Amino acid sequence: MRTAVEAMGVWKRFRWREDRPRNLKESILGLSRRRNGGQEFWGLRDINISVAQGETLGLIGNNGSGKTTTLKLISGLMVPTRGSIRTADRVSTMLELGIGFQADFTGRENVYTGGIIAGLTRKEIHEAFPKIVEFAELEQHIDCPVRTYSTGMYMRLAFSLAIHIDAPILLIDEALAVGDRSFQSKCVDRLFQIKNEGTTILLVSHELKMIESLCDRVCWLENGRVRQIGDVGEIVAAYSSQERGAGGAPIGAQARSANRGQRKLVMGESRWGSLEVQIEAVKLRDESGIEKDTFEAGCRMSIDIKYRRYSAVREAIFQVGFSQENGVKCLDVNTWADGIPFRELDDRGCISLSIDHLHLSEGIYTIDVGVYSTDWAEIYDYHWRAYSFEVFSRSRHEWIKRAT
Amino acid sequence: MTAISTAETRWAATRKANRLRSIHYQLDLMSNLVARDMKLRYKGSVLGLLWSLLQPAALIAVYSFLFTRVITLDIPNYVPFLVAGVLPWNWFATSLDFASDSLLANRELIKKAVFPSEMLMVAAVTSNLLILALGTLVLLAFLVVSGIALTPAALFLPIIVAIQYSFTLGLALIVSMLNVYFRDIRHLLGVALFAWFFLTPVFYDEAQVPAAYHGLYVLNPMAHIINFYRDVLLFGRIPNGLLLLQLIFVSAIVLGFGLTVFRQHKSGFAEEL
Numbered sequence: 001m002r003t004a005v006e007a008m009g010v011w012k013r014f015r016w017r018e019d020r021p022r023n024l025k026e027s028i029l030g031l032s033r034r035r036n037g038g039q040e041f042w043g044l045r046d047i048n049i050s051v052a053q054g055e056t057l058g059l060i061g062n063n064g065s066g067k068t069t070t071l072k073l074i075s076g077l078m079v080p081t082r083g084s085i086r087t088a089d090r091v092s093t094m095l096e097l098g099i100g101f102q103a104d105f106t107g108r109e110n111v112y113t114g115g116i117i118a119g120l121t122r123k124e125i126h127e128a129f130p131k132i133v134e135f136a137e138l139e140q141h142i143d144c145p146v147r148t149y150s151t152g153m154y155m156r157l158a159f160s161l162a163i164h165i166d167a168p169i170l171l172i173d174e175a176l177a178v179g180d181r182s183f184q185s186k187c188v189d190r191l192f193q194i195k196n197e198g199t200t201i202l203l204v205s206h207e208l209k210m211i212e213s214l215c216d217r218v219c220w221l222e223n224g225r226v227r228q229i230g231d232v233g234e235i236v237a238a239y240s241s242q243e244r245g246a247g248g249a250p251i252g253a254q255a256r257s258a259n260r261g262q263r264k265l266v267m268g269e270s271r272w273g274s275l276e277v278q279i280e281a282v283k284l285r286d287e288s289g290i291e292k293d294t295f296e297a298g299c300r301m302s303i304d305i306k307y308r309r310y311s312a313v314r315e316a317i318f319q320v321g322f323s324q325e326n327g328v329k330c331l332d333v334n335t336w337a338d339g340i341p342f343r344e345l346d347d348r349g350c351i352s353l354s355i356d357h358l359h360l361s362e363g364i365y366t367i368d369v370g371v372y373s374t375d376w377a378e379i380y381d382y383h384w385r386a387y388s389f390e391v392f393s394r395s396r397h398e399w400i401k402r403a404t
Numbered sequence: 405m406t407a408i409s410t411a412e413t414r415w416a417a418t419r420k421a422n423r424l425r426s427i428h429y430q431l432d433l434m435s436n437l438v439a440r441d442m443k444l445r446y447k448g449s450v451l452g453l454l455w456s457l458l459q460p461a462a463l464i465a466v467y468s469f470l471f472t473r474v475i476t477l478d479i480p481n482y483v484p485f486l487v488a489g490v491l492p493w494n495w496f497a498t499s500l501d502f503a504s505d506s507l508l509a510n511r512e513l514i515k516k517a518v519f520p521s522e523m524l525m526v527a528a529v530t531s532n533l534l535i536l537a538l539g540t541l542v543l544l545a546f547l548v549v550s551g552i553a554l555t556p557a558a559l560f561l562p563i564i565v566a567i568q569y570s571f572t573l574g575l576a577l578i579v580s581m582l583n584v585y586f587r588d589i590r591h592l593l594g595v596a597l598f599a600w601f602f603l604t605p606v607f608y609d610e611a612q613v614p615a616a617y618h619g620l621y622v623l624n625p626m627a628h629i630i631n632f633y634r635d636v637l638l639f640g641r642i643p644n645g646l647l648l649l650q651l652i653f654v655s656a657i658v659l660g661f662g663l664t665v666f667r668q669h670k671s672g673f674a675e676e677l
Contacts, residue, residue, distance in 0.1 A: 014675070072674065075518045079671040090425075095516045102440070104447050113436055117517045121425065122432040 003088060004169055004200035005051040005074055010083035012044040012069055012224075043069045044224045046083075053088065053168075056201040058215035058232070060208070060239055065221040067204040071095065071171045074202065089200075092119050092167030098158035103147035107138055110146055111161055118165045128164045135190070136160035156183060163190045170194065173204045188214070208236050209362070209392075233394065240294065270384045276311040277345065277371045277380040282387050284367075295358050297393045303353045305369055307345070307381075313373070315342035316380060320353050321368040322360075323385065330360065334372075342374060360391045430520060437527035442534070456535040457542065460487075460494050467607045479609055481638065484546045488634050489606040491543060495536040496572050496626060497597050502528040503576035504583045504590045511677045521673065522666050525576040529569060536565075547637070555640030563648070564632045571625055571655035577662030581669050584676050605630060625654055 044066045051057050059067045072078045073085055075093040100117040101110045111132055115125035133142050136156040146154055162172075172191075191214060195201060205211055211218060212232055219229040220239050228235050286292050287300040295301050303320060319334035333353065335342075367389070370382040446452040464486055471477045471486075479485050506524045507514060514521055547554070583589040604626045605613070613621060621627045628651055635641040 076671075077515075077518055077674045091518070093518050099517045100513055102444065105440075105443070109443075113440055116429075116433050116436045117513060117519055119429070119519065121429050122436070 002053040003050055004053040004055070005049070005088070005091075005202065006086045007047050007049045007070070007074065007080075008084050008086075010044055010047040010070075010073060010080045010085060011042060012066075012073060012078065013040055013081040014043045015040050042224055044073070044080075047221075047224075047226055049219060049226070049229070051200055051202065053200055054198045055217065056195050056203060056215045058211035058218040059202065059204045059221060060206075060211060060218060060236070061221035061227075062243070064223075066224040067221055068095070068173055069224075070221070071173050071202060071204060075171050087169055089168035090119065091169045091171060092165045093171045093173075094118075094162045094165070095171075095173045097155065097162055101146060101154075101158065104145055106145055107133075107142040107149070107157055111142075111157070114158070114161050115165065118161070119167060120165060124166075128166070132157075132160045132164045135164070135186070159183070159187055163187055163194070166194070166197075166199070169200045169202075171202045174206070208240055212236055270386055271382065272384070273371070273379040273381040275381055276309070276313050276378075277316055278308050278310060279305055279369055279371060279381045279383055280308050280348075281306040282367065282369055282383070284387070284389050293388070294390045294392060297362065297391050298357050298359055301355045301358045301389075303355075303367070303369075304350055305352070306348070306350045307371060308348050309345050313380065314344055315374050316345060317342075317372040317374060317376065318351050319368075319370040319372065322365045323368070325364050325366070330365070334370075336374070336376075358391065362391050362393050364388055364390050430523065433519060433523050434526050434530065437523055438531045438534070441527055441531040445531075453535075453538065457539055460490050460539060461542075464490055471607060477608055477612070481550050481552065484543065484550050484552060484638055485609075485634065486607055487539075487543045487546055488637055489630050491536055491539040492568060492630055492633050493601065493604065493606045493626070494539075495532050496568065497601070498535075499529045499532045499572050500576055500579055500593060500597065501590075502532065504579045504593050507580050507584050507673060507677065508587075514677055515674050521670055522577060522663065525573060525580055525666075529573045529576055533565070533569065543637070552638060553640075554637070557636040557640045557642050560632070560636045560643055560648075563652075564629060564636065564643070567648075567651050567655045568629050570659040571629070574655065574658030574660070574662035577659075577666040581666045584669075584673055600624075600626065603627075625651060 047066070047070060049057070049070070059070060061067050069078070071093065072095070073080050074087065075091055075095075076087075077093070077095075098110075098114065100114045102113070105113070108129075111129060112122070112125055115128075116122065120128075133139055136153075136159070138153060138157055138160075141149065141153065146157070149157070188210065191201070195214065201214075203211065203214060215232050217230060218232045218235040220227045220235050228238065281304075283291050283304040283306075284293060284295075285302045285304065286295065289302075305318060305320075317334050317336040320331070321329060321333075322331035323329050335351075365388060366385040367387040368382070368384050369386070371380040372378065372382075373380065442453070446455065449455060451458070464483065467486055467490075468483050471479075472482050503525045506528050507521065510521075510524055513519070513524075544554075579589060579593055603620060604624060605621070610621055610627060610631060628647060632643050632648070632651075635643055
């Protein structure tokens with residue numbers, strides 16, 4: 001297999017400076033001061049990556065782990081402090097969308113400028129131009145200044161240009177994180193097409209689903225080092241479980257994981273009831289009894305509800321409901337409807353709901369749990385959307401098929 | 405061993421194939437950047453490109469009044485003489501001023517896109533050359549009005565333009581590179597250009613300079629370049645061959661030096677800007 005990109009023992013040092021722009025006087029007078037001033041840190045330490053031609057390598061890791069720096073070094077935007085980088089062919093980089101765009105210029109002018117800045121010749125842009133416009137769905141407005149475009153139109157044009165830059169080696173940094181659903185899936189389709197044409201792709205993304213569906217291998221960076229490189233499923237699973245574990249989750253994932261786990265209960269907002277019987281804890285477990293908040297579709301899940309009795313209540317109905325993020329209920333079960341005989345409550349006890357096959361589509365779900373009197377007349381305790389979990393699917397391309 | 409050397413050859417082969425494409429690409433890049441420069445400069449203004457001529461025109465009007473009426477310099481055909489000096493000087497000074505700010509102005513491009521950034525300087529010098537070309541048409545009109553006919557010596561004009569082009573570009577590369585690291589270079593440049601303007605025979609004749617100061621002029625390439633413009637356009641004189649060769653040599657050295665230092669430092673621009 002031919003190697004397309006090779007990074008050998010790459011180290012990159014950065015320097016923090018309090019005040020960047022200096023003037024001549026300072027640098028003449030302050031030579032000695034500057035030499036020991038300025039904090040240094042290693043952004044990358046001993047990176048060894050080799051990407052075969054036609055391969056798609058995903059780069060994952062927390063913010064600040066060195067993903068973008070790696071791309072910048074490979075693209076030649078920066079030079080390594082130590083080590084060497086070789087690329088077998090022309091490299092095109094998409095670090096951001098719409099680089100070189102000018103608000104006053106028309107869509108057409110911007111496509112040409114943006115394309116040339118990205119490394120295409122005029123002729124190549126000329127050939128790709130109709131496809132770019134068609135893909136962006138901007139046939140009507142291509143000769144209007146882009147300042148008259150809506151944000152959506154602007155992004156579509158920038159996306160479309162970015163995704164039509166055909167270079168043998170393509171570096172993409174988070175470029176596809178924006179845009180509406182249907183356009184995003186169009187972009188992913190196009191990326192598959194580029195990939196199938198034999199382009200070598202290095203993709204940085206926090207979208208683990210996209211990494212899983214597109215990449216042949218994954219490289220997990222942590223604090224500027226390669227933590228793991230290899231099998232996609234394995235590394236993504238390890239990364240996503242760690243991401244939730246430690247506090248160092250990336251911003252995007254943090255926002256998402258804020259939805260998972262347990263929410264603070266506030267009476268009258270997310271909690272109702274007389275509290276004669278209280279739900280003390282709700283735990284989600286997988287088939288081996290390990291507490292989790294991410295489950296694979298089709299796997300087993302059990303929900304343990306720990307309760308405590310504060311009054312003479314002897315029997316109660318327990319209820320569990322799942323809702324999608326948009327509030328649509330997709331499960332609502334209770335002990336009464338399922339004909340489970342009442343059992344005398346303990347002072348402290350636990351009741352468990354087992355789901356043998358969690359056949360839910362991918363996404364985040366919230367859980368409601370409730371304890372009611374046997375005639376439904378009274379709510380003892382009800383937690384509304386207080387818990388949540390995420391379902392993922394291991395079958396690689398499934399989500400794409402669904403999106404299109 | 406064999407595996408390594410085949411890989412090396414393949415690497416070299418792709419490089420070579422890409423180099424051909426690269427020349428093509430650089431030309432496209434340059435023309436696009438020049439067009440972008442021009443469009444950005446005059447977008448929305450009514451007079452457009454004419455503005456670039458109005459500034460030298462005002463200078464010419466004031467100076468020709470000053471030096472034909474107030475302080476008489478006693479130079480025949482003073483207006484064409486002045487125009488032939490002001491236009492090249494304007495090209496030189498505006499290019500440098502443009503270039504010094506060019507990397508900062510295009511910071512987003514430098515930081516996020518991979519392209520030969522020296523092309524920004526080439527574009528700065530070239531777009532100002534287009535303005536010079538336009539101005540030359542005006543100069544020709546002056547020549548016709550003043551009854552000066554062009555002689556075959558005017559065929560030297562492209563060589564002189566080329567000398568000035570590479571001299572200016574070389575300086576532009578140095579100045580723009582320095583300005584990334586020391587932001588006050590731009591202000592220093594303003595002062596330097598002001599002094600340089602008066603020490604170059606733009607609005608006066610070098611012959612009027614006392615002999616004691618001739619050394620100052622011998623070392624000033626812009627003085628020779630402007631004298632050459634006048635020689636070939638106004639006086640129909642063929643430029644002094646030795647001096648021409650020396651100028652070609654100096655401008656080539658300046659350009660080579662500029663390119664070298666620029667390329668040595670440009671990998672740091674993305675971090676520094």
